[in-house]
Amino acid sequence: MKTAIKSILVLALLVACARASAQTPRLIDDHFRALIAHDVKSIAAGYSDDAQVLSPNWEGAKIGAAGVTEAYTRYFSSTPDLVYKVLSVINAGDNVVVEYTSGGTLSNPEAGTPEYMKGKKYMLNYCAVFAIKNGKIVKESDYFDQLAFLRQVGFFDQK
Numbered sequence: 115m116k117t118a119i120k121s122i123l124v125l126a127l128l129v130a131c132a133r134a135s136a137q138t139p140r141l142i143d144d145h146f147r148a149l150i151a152h153d154v155k156s157i158a159a160g161y162s163d164d165a166q167v168l169s170p171n172w173e174g175a176k177i178g179a180a181g182v183t184e185a186y187t188r189y190f191s192s193t194p195d196l197v198y199k200v201l202s203v204i205n206a207g208d209n210v211v212v213e214y215t216s217g218g219t220l221s222n223p224e225a226g227t228p229e230y231m232k233g234k235k236y237m238l239n240y241c242a243v244f245a246i247k248n249g250k251i252v253k254e255s256d257y258f259d260q261l262a263f264l265r266q267v268g269f270f271d272q273k
Contacts, residue, residue, distance in 0.1 A: 157182060165253060167253075192220060194219075213239070
């Protein structure tokens with residue numbers, strides 16, 4: 115009898131873990147669909163309230179939906195034709211690694227951006243590492259080659 119109860123509990127735990135793991139790929143798929151659609155509200159909805167999003171082009175982390183909303187609103191404003199293409203996804207339980215490309219035309223540079231960058235096209239390779247908990251992104255670390263961006267927008271052409 116005790117063995118049967120233990121077996122049932124183990125089976126229930128395995129089913130629960132499988133359901134949670136199945137939600138992770140869907141969350142990331144939804145995230146990239148929202149990025150492609152420039153749907154800031156849907157992007158932000160995928161993050162926990164205290165999520166940390168890290169990128170080499172920011173000082174410190176963006177926190178929660180408010181930080182994500184601010185960052186992507188800026189991106190979609192400065193580069194209205196911003197595109198995303200997922201190249202590969204590696205699911206590892208509650209962690210997901212995504213390789214993708216992103217780029218467009220820097221049509222509306224933010225204040226303080228050098229004038230020579232306006233109108234420049236760029237395309238970058240990214241790697242993002244997502245940590246997922248309770249169906250939300252709790253941490254995202256993005257990596258890309260900042261020198262490639264600066265090269266494409268004319269930084270090194272200035273005398």
